Amino acid sequence: MSGLYPKAMAKLIDAFESFPGIGRKMAQRLAFHTLTMDDSHIDTIAEAIRNIKKEITYCSICCNLADSDPCSICKGNRDKSTICVVQTPKDVIAMEGTGEFKGHYHVLHGLISPMDGIGPGDIKLKELLARIREGAEEIIIATSPTVEGEATAMYISRLLKPLGVRVTRIAHGIPVGADIEFTDEATLIRALKGRTEI
Numbered sequence: 001m002s003g004l005y006p007k008a009m010a011k012l013i014d015a016f017e018s019f020p021g022i023g024r025k026m027a028q029r030l031a032f033h034t035l036t037m038d039d040s041h042i043d044t045i046a047e048a049i050r051n052i053k054k055e056i057t058y059c060s061i062c063c064n065l066a067d068s069d070p071c072s073i074c075k076g077n078r079d080k081s082t083i084c085v086v087q088t089p090k091d092v093i094a095m096e097g098t099g100e101f102k103g104h105y106h107v108l109h110g111l112i113s114p115m116d117g118i119g120p121g122d123i124k125l126k127e128l129l130a131r132i133r134e135g136a137e138e139i140i141i142a143t144s145p146t147v148e149g150e151a152t153a154m155y156i157s158r159l160l161k162p163l164g165v166r167v168t169r170i171a172h173g174i175p176v177g178a179d180i181e182f183t184d185e186a187t188l189i190r191a192l193k194g195r196t197e198i
């Protein structure tokens with residue numbers, strides 16, 4: 001198919017298609033759209049892509065993506081006693097979007113998954129342990145309710161509880177707006193376990 005396009009066009013389509021979630025059709029649309037863009041816009045995008053790895057660093061405390069080390073959250077005066085543990089930097093953005101959490105974060109950059117050969121040593125647990133020694137009091141584990149997310153939560157809980165720190169797990173349950181009758185059993189069980197007083 002790419003053979004039908006001029007070489008430069010085929011190359012750009014291939015480049016777009018290499019992004020996750022972008023299929024052939026979307027890649028073609030983006031490539032055609034790029035043709036209509038003015039040079040300065042194209043330069044801005046090309047430069048942003050070229051610089052992303054040079055200008056972004058990781059915070060040595062919470063392991064989140066940052067402009068500088070330590071990051072603005074670790075440097076600021078938020079509640080240091082509570083740390084919310086998440087899988088990826090995108091999860092930090094999602095939690096921050098709620099405006100409800102005032103503590104600190106810790107980004108694991110992965111989940112324990114023996115099937116994929118990812119063990120505890122492959123995610124940022126050593127860094128989390130160091131923070132417990134610095135005096136964190138509650139660790140909220142906010143990994144997804146998947147097999148790997150649950151396994152990682154259990155592992156962290158067993159690792160940290162003997163250190164005298166409170167380990168909690170975010171509640172998972174029925175999505176807002178959903179019907180009980182169409183909710184699967186695993187979700188219902190979690191929803192029951194995570195019930196709160198009203």
Ligand code: ZN
Nearest residue numbers: 059062071074
């Ligand atoms: Zn940080």
